[in-house]
Amino acid sequence: MHKFFSNRKLVITVICAIIAVGLIAGSLTLKKKDKTPVIQKVGNDVFGTVSRVIALPIHGVQTMTTDINNFVSTYEENARLRKGIEKNDSINAENKSLKAENKELKKLVGLKETMSDYSLTAATVLTRSPSSWQDLITVNKGTANGIKKNQPVLAGNGLVGRVVEADYTVSKVELISDNNESANRFAIQVQATDGEYINGIITGYDKKTNQIIMGQITDKKTVKVGTPVTTSGLGGVTPKGLYVGKVAKISKDDYGLASEIRIEPAAKLSNVNNVYIAKLD
């Protein structure tokens, strides 16, 4: 062991330690900035391409198994869904006319673009970080497709996370289930029983019960279990009206001061395969 602490090796060890600390500190600061450095982008695109090629056969097998599984359950589902389809059609038609009316009214008032005007970009998930401490996924769309840092990401019909790093052809998405302290939080709102909206933000995620925690709530009003929760558009980055989930439980927070709302997420966070990235128009 005494050989290890010979002068040269000790110096190298110390230098490596210093470099490591510097790099970690540097990358943590870079994460908070709006844009990803060019070198990091280029590297990620190269790795993303290789990763895509390697993942191709595996994704093929996966699609095949899901296809087979889907095929089995299709018959049952078809019978069940057929009942609801007519009702859906009428809602759809109503929605369309309401949208058109909304547009006209907005034009009339002179409003240009509001927080509820957004478009979706579809993307496929390539990899998930092999780390227990970060719920990071890499998707196959990047700045070339108009993706920017901090844009919200949806899967199925609910919010799942936000873009934390946008490269040219791939980008990294941090899921809501990631509990690190530096994670950005979403501004969300829920309708109280008296019809008014209560604002708050997503303050955490409970992995045990698979529930989103809504904290920093502005008003003390009663909320019904089962009320839908959407993004509020406050802050100016996230569009308004993205579906988050349903209220599952209302309780006091750890200190008993403010109330805390538990939300059953609409999307399944442990298994995210196809996502939509929302951008404001």
Add this chain to the structure above:
Amino acid sequence: MLQSAKLKYIFPIVLLIAFFLDGSLNQIFSSTLFQYPYSMICNLTLMWFVMAIFFEGESQINFTLWSFVIGIIFDWYYTGVFGVDTFIIPIVVMFIRGIRPFVKTTFLIVLGMDMFAMAMYNILFFIVFQMIKMANVTTTFFIGYSFLPTIILNLSIFVILYYPIKTVFRRTRGTNSRSFM
């Protein structure tokens, strides 16, 4: 000696494939691997390193260099936090290389070394992430939630892949090393 060159090319190619497979497998089986209260991480890269260290024969692969390269790519592509795996993987690889001359190359010992490497890697990774406030869990929780499940998963993969990989090495590491096994 001409034959021993083969492994020199195969090693980095498989290393990169294993590296990207880790991410893809984690994604595809995410509903099984990341189901509370467990979080298992498939780590084929480290397993490939351990196997290569034990079965390289006389191929003279530059392990320190490759572990650095893989470490940097890991931080770059997977976590976005530089300087973590860049140093942890080389430390683990150098450690295993240091132990190697003192042990025999039997199934159980290579299995033990693989377990040791996984344990060391996960503990170091956890310590760093705890320090930069990205893990936010207690040590007890870490052991039950991530540490033990990860090691169990990787050891099962190791048991399945041990003989196939060993055969690959014996066929590609060159003629001079037959005396090893």
